[in-house]
Structure formats: C-alpha cells, structure tokens
Amino acid sequence: VDEQLAPGRPGPPRSGRTRELDLLLAVDRSAATPLRAQLEDAIRSAVREGRLVAGTALPSTRALAAELGVSRGVVVEAFGQLAADGFLQIHRGGATRVAHVPPPVHGPPSGPTAPATAPPAAPSAFDLLPMSGDLVGFPRRAWGRAIRGVVDATPAPGLSYGDPRGPERARTVLAAYLGRSRGVLATPDTTALTAGVTEGIGTLARALAATGARRIAVEDPGFAPHRRTLQDAGLLPVPVAVDAGGLRVELLDGAGVDAVLVTPAHQAPTGRPLSPERRTALVRWASEHGAVVLEDDYDGEFRYDRQAVGALQALAPDHVAYCGSVSKTLAPALRIGWVVAPAPLLDAATRLRLIATGGTAALEPLALAAMIDDGDYDRHLRGRRRVYAARRRVVEQAVLDLLPDGEPIGIPAGLSVPVLLPPALDPVGLAAAAHRRGVLVAVVPVVLDGREHTLVQIGFGRQAESGLRRAVGLLADAVAEVAAA
Ligand SMILES: Cc1ncc(COP(=O)(O)O)c(C=O)c1O
DSSP states (O other): OEEEEOTTOOOSOOOSGGGGOOOOEEEETTSSSOHHHHHHHHHHHHHHTTSSOTTOBOOOHHHHHHHHTSOHHHHHHHHHHHHHTTSEEOOTTSOOEEOOOOOOOOOOOOSOOOOBOOOOOSOOSEEOOSSOSOSTTOOHHHHHHHHHHHHHHOOGGGGSOOOTTOOHHHHHHHHHHHHHHHOOOOOGGGEEEESSHHHHHHHHHHHHHHTTOOEEEEEESOOHHHHHHHHHTTOEEEEEEEETTEEOGGGGGGGTOSEEEEOOSSOTTTOOOOOHHHHHHHHHHHHHHTOEEEEEOTTTTOBSSSSOOOOGGGGOTTTEEEEEESTTTTOGGGOOEEEEOOHHHHHHHHHHHHHHHSSOOOHHHHHHHHHHHHTHHHHHHHHHHHHHHHHHHHHHHHHHHHOTTOEEOSOSBTTEEEEEEOTTOOHHHHHHHHHHTTEEOEEEEEEETTEEEEEEEEEOSSSOHHHHHHHHHHHHHHHHHHHHO
16 A cells, blocks of 8 residues: 555645655655665655755654554654754754755875876886786676676565665675675674775765764875775875884874774785784774774785785784775776775764665676676686786886886785885886887885885786786886986
8 A cells, every 4th residue: 555645635634835845755664674764765766866955944753653544653754764864853842854964074185196197198018017916817607697696586676775784695695795705704794795996995984984983094095095095985095104014003102083094905005914912902992992993905815926915804803903804806887895894983984885876786796796606706716826926027027127126015916016216317208208108107205214115016917927027117217217307
C-alpha cells in the first residue's frame, strides 16, 4: 500500500507554510523494510534529488505521521537519524529544516609541490612515471571473465542501491584476502569499498573533521596530492619529517595533531619502510592520544626480496584505518579501493560517503571478489612480482653504472626506484631535460636529515624491461645537462 504526501493529494485542509510542501514521500507497509528506514530513505532521496532544498521546513512530526498513516514515533526516529546524518536540522520549538551541508574548511596551502613531471607534449619513448603498474599487462581476459560472470549472475535487486559499504560478498572476500595477504584484522563489517585510496582517505578525513579533528600529520617528504585531499576534507596537514626509518614518530608530540597519515610498508616517495620501533611507537602514541592513524598501503603487494611487512593496522585495529586499492595491482581506471577502519569511524565515513556520492559501485567489486575467489588475482600478482622484480634489478644496476652520482635508496619493493641526486639540481629543469630526450620521469625536491636533495623516482611499472637501461642512460644525460647549466 503506497501512501503518499503529494501536491494536490486530497486530504485534510492544510494550514501554515510547512504544509505546502511539494513532496513525494512514500511508505509501503507491506514491504519488509521498516517504516522508519523507508521514510529516512524517502527523505534522503528527496534531498539528493533536489526536491527538498537546504532550508526547507518540513511538516511537524505529528502532521507528517498523520499524512503517512504511521505512528509519530516512526517520524521522530527518522528525523533524529537524518539529523545525525547531517540531512536535517532539528530546531527545538521550531520547524525541522533540510540542512545545508557545509563547505569544507580549507587550511593554508602547505608542503612541497607535487613532483615535477614535464608536460607530455610530445609522445615519450620512455615512461618512467611511478603512478601505476604495467597497464599493457592488465589481465583483460580474467577481468572480462569475472565481470561477465557478475553481470550474468546478479539478480535484478542486486542492481539497485545497495549497502553503502559495498556488497556483502565483496566485503567478505576482501576482508579474508586482506587478512591472509597483508595481515589486516578485517571483518566484512569493518570493511568498506571505496573508489581508491585517495577517496578512502578523503572520506575518512571528512569523518574525522566532523568529529572535531583539525590537524593531521603528514610525511615530509610525502605524497603531495593527499595533502590537498586532506585540506579539502577540512583538515590541516602538518608536515612531519621522514628519515631512513620512516616518519619521525617522536616529533608527533610537538606537532599538536589529532591524526596521522602514513605509508608504513613503503614510504612514498623515499621507498623505505617504517622501522619496527617506530611502528610500535606510532600505535602507542595513537592509543595514548586517542588519535587515528590513516595507513596508506598503496603498493604493499609488491615486495621482491622477502615477505612484505604486514599492515600496521594489525597492531592497533581500534586506532588505525587501513586503505588500499587495485590501482597498482590492476589499473587506476577501475577506481576500486577499500578501507578497514574502527566501526565508529567507518560508520561516520560511510554516512558521509552516502551523502556525497549516493552509495558504492557493486558490480566491479564483485568482479574483483570473483577474481580473488578463482585464484586469478593471486596468479596475476605472482606474475607481476616476477616481472617487476626483474625490471627493478635492471634499473638499480643501470643507476649504479650510468648515474654514479645518484644514490638509489629504498627497499626492493613497489613500482619505482627512488634515487637521490646532488642537491642543487632544479627539479623542473631536470624533468624538462629528460622529456626533451623522450623520458617521462617524476622529480621532487626533498629535505632528508636536514639536507636538501633532488629525488628522482624511476618508475619501472609502465616501461618494458628492454628499454629501461636506455631510459636511465638518457636520464643520466639530462642530469649532466642540468648539472652543467
Ligand atoms: C602513496 C600513494 N597513495 C595513494 C595513491 C593513489 O591511490 P588510488 O589510485 O587508489 O587513489 C598513490 C598513487 O600513485 C600513491 O602513490
């Protein structure tokens, strides 16, 4: 039985502005979904679809209950939940109004610039950018099989709006996979799908800001785009120095921060793991300060000399939110990632995500789950590790042979070899000189142990092994040109 409050619907005479609403709210008493949840959904949809704009006064709970033929308690509870979710504002003694979702608070710009990469004006013969794995090696056949299987097997209801954390099946498979591959302590309930690490970090940051967090420590040097992501979410990134052991955790006390963003398995961009002592110190600091650590595990699947260090999250699942994605393992274009976070933080982030995006894709995560289930994902990773380990060896040797002033740093992991160059080199000039020779490469100025350096990230994910030595030779020519200038 559909009962609607609609314009022109015959009914009791209406009085007062709040009764004049052009609403189309429906509840179905024969449906399994509780009436309160139906009403919440209906109002949420009306807000999302722009039928209820910010500031609009809703009917009183009594009037709406009468209109819908439900008890007043149902409406009171729905309004309460929607207010907690940020959709409505309840004013004591006045009308409940549709909330205005506040724009994010922007902190002052901070931190180093993004890596200098010359504009790809001319087609480049050598792509040494560190941003993805080998897209030519994308497992098209396995992915195609998985997505086809999901499309064929998903019943019609599965194509509707679903759990905003992503489909349960995908969360279950992922939680188990993250447990066995990265040591993450995950359950389907503490796991949510995202559109990638960046989106996960942004949403978690927004949830932290909503509960009063203001300042978040970020690694210096660090992954510059995430500073902007955090600022956009309303947090002020506070740079904290990195050295050979990773983030200098002892500096956190003086930083006055409420949270930390860190890349513990493979610090971006210096390529070294957080030392065991600092891992322990970081989670101790977080639990003593009631702070949250955001763990960016962007490339934790790729370690070539030994078993990868497990996730930091396992040391303190109540204080660490773990983020990962398939951007390095499959392709950035899929925009599939995940978050494993303490329940209250995950709930808050999920609510914000629902407001911001209306939900989470279901089919692609289910295809990923199918690939994991079939063993295709692990097989793909094993093959990639072999290819990347060989490429990495070529790059490292080429740097030793052809770039004698350069110092390769970092562990055998990930998709690039970070190389420290003499300090005085101009990063933009170097990226441009490399580009003139047909080499695309990321160059970033860094301060390590109080000294300035130029850091070149020689990515080997996108460049076939056969061209790598030649590319490093051309890069060496570019370094010589800029050093002589
Ligand atoms: C350190 C780091 N974190 C996160 C990302 C982005 O991940 P995603 O594509 O999953 O948002 C990258 C991409 O290069 C990265 O280098």
